[in-house]
Amino acid sequence: MTREQFRPADHPHDHFLLTTVVGSYPKPKWLHRARDLWNDDESKVDDEDFEEAKDDASRLITKEHERAGIDAVVDGEMRRNEMVEYFAHRIDGCECNGPVKVWGHNYFDKPSVVEEISYAEEWLVSEYEFTSTVTEQPVKVPITGPYTLANWSFNEVYNSETDLAYEFADLVNEEVEQLVEAGARYIQIDEPALATTPDDHAIVGECLERIVDGIPEDVRIGLHVCYGDYSRIYPEILEFPVHEFDVELCNGDYEQLDVFTEHEFTKDLALGVVDVHDKEVESVDQIKENIKKGLEVVPPEQLTVSPDCGLKLLPRDSAYQKMENLVTATREVEADLDAGEIEYGNPTVPADD
Structure with missing residues (x-):
């Protein structure tokens, strides 16, 4: 099992539920100010100043995750401006020409693929190496997946979006290989587009096959899929590598939990137990009840505990308190499991007859 490498040496319980976060976290206000000044031609803030600001923010937020007790931490994506644009700027063949309205009053700089794409520079290796120097905790690396990169870009070159997704997958494989060489052992592929176009799960599966090609078996690979109709991709996603x-x-108040009990859940389940769209902080007892819902699907050795998604849209104090309560609740559930006070197990799957 790849999860045991993340168990702390001084873990107080026999049971171990891995705690982590999905990725993003609220940026300090001064980091937004530093970016504004860096973009201002009349400002004296230069590239070196802005890099120092990002280093400071990364160090601060990583320590915040560590202080909350998270087992596998992330720096909150302090260096990233947006989950697709950030990568497009580092890929030859992509260009960004201005913001596109996506919903409500939200915009992002949607990339255009104007030439055949190629791996131009590392994307996250420096980020991972820096984060690893400021924490003793294992560091997880979230990467936007190739299907989402293709789906959220204008395709002006390739015959189909599918062809573009496969090309992006080969580039993600290159980046993952470099991350592994740098020491990364926990990599999460983010595919929010799969939730909006679930009929393409076979394409995502092929992309993942390309990504993990040549990657050592001890490197933990996760897949994050945002809210959607999971019944349209489960149990097919169990075939993903x-x-x-x-x-x-x-x-969604766990309305879709039964989707995952209709067939044996043969992978590990990373279950969102706090709502990232509500600044109200869940109590420890409430989070414990949410964790127990995960135990209706998988046994403890297959359960990871995390927020629903990235925390970046929350007030920072709410985001931190949710993480701290998440960890406290997880450790209490572990103690209850050790004491035999929690029953768990997948409900009986109905027979075909």
């Missing part, structure tokens, strides 16, 4: 599926169920 990943160790862990991260799903967003708390925001």
